[in-house]
Amino acid sequence: MADFPANLNAEQAHHQLLVKGRRGSVELDVSLELTAPWTVIFGPSGSGKSSLLRAACGLVPGVKVEFRRWNAADNKGQGEWLELQGTSRALPTSWRELAYAPQGTAIFSHMTVKKNIEFGWKSRGHKRDRHFVDEAIELFAMQPLLQRRPRELSGGERQGVGLARAFAVPNAKLVLLDEPFSGIGRGMREALLPRMRARLAALGVPALSVTHDVEEAILLGAEVVRLEAGKVIARGPAKAVLADERVAMMRTLIADD
């Protein structure tokens, strides 16, 4: 990690994730320090990206996982690492204070869109946290869909519901997004991305997302972790890590014109 920018090194990491072990055909061996407000795991399908997110959630048994969160001290005292999963103990999935939009949305088909979005709040939120739900509805323009049933929605709309459901989780400490824009049109994606980033920045909640889409990674301007066959092969700002892909993308854009 020699090419790590100095200013990022100086920052306090907010999460540490270590995943080691075989998962299907992939041998995962990843040790990540998350420092940036938004980190993107970039890699081809089958590189183990989704497994990393699922491991952080505590959903991958049989693999060695260490997952810590930096707890800044409330008052003047020192902050400390909170162990969410380690060698000795693992916090139950529902206690990890995560927001999660899985691949393929995993929408709750028996609930209306509104009930879907309210799920996190109803599960562990207080009454006063209701504004998280309203703000997520607003952010993803879900107002006209609220009373609809998932089966009446298009693929893109379902994806939107999945994202809104994640963003509506009150007081989440980390937002995990697995291929958040699959099925969402280009224009919509470009409109949503800055709004999502601004929302998380306003809340001070970091995000970890997964994509195989170069354009998305560059658009986010995030810290990119490049994964191949279960291992991190490069890491840094999107423009640097994805320089080759960026040039190739530009070429095709120019060639298209």
Next chain:
Amino acid sequence: MDIPALTLTLRLAGLTTLCLLLIATPLAIWIARGHGIVRRVVQAIVALPLVLPPTVLGFYLLLGLGPATRIGRELVDLFGHPLAFTFWGLLVGSVIYSLPFAVQPLVVGFSGLDRAVVETASVLGASPWKVFWRIVFPLSRMSFVAAAVLTFAHTVGEFGVVLMIGGDIPGKTRTLSISIFDLVQEMNYKAANATALWLVGLSFVALLLVYGRSAAERRADLG
């Protein structure tokens, strides 16, 4: 029409259904969750009452609940009398006899659930209890209806087990199916027919309920 036998049968079937849903739900969740050899063994044991002659089951229950075995002796100590030839003995027998009829539909239902949906609910902060009531139960409600109706109907219809461990005590252990047997032995075909028709009707309505509901569900799902 043997009214005490009817009320006894309905009480037995209702209580059996209630007990079995409470027992079968966690058991089915556990069976549906993995693929290990232990689970397959348990699944096979649960299915045993499907293939065993009811008299075999009744015989072992009679022995097991009586003072001939240690469990039986402890039960006798606990209740002050043997469980055999009592309503509660019948209940224990019915619960075991109908176990597969409650467990199998639930295993099928739980196995059909999208794992990602259940997992996502827990990541979003729902405790296992909430995941069950807000996700698992509503998404597999048809399996619960099927399990309840099949258990109820199967208990109403059981004969061998009841005869073995219940004997034939009017008002205590004489169920409708036993009552019919008695009537036939007395050559009272007319009364037997009346009771038997009741059972046919009851079973038919129960099945109609299951199939009717599941058809309505399918229509609703298709929108």
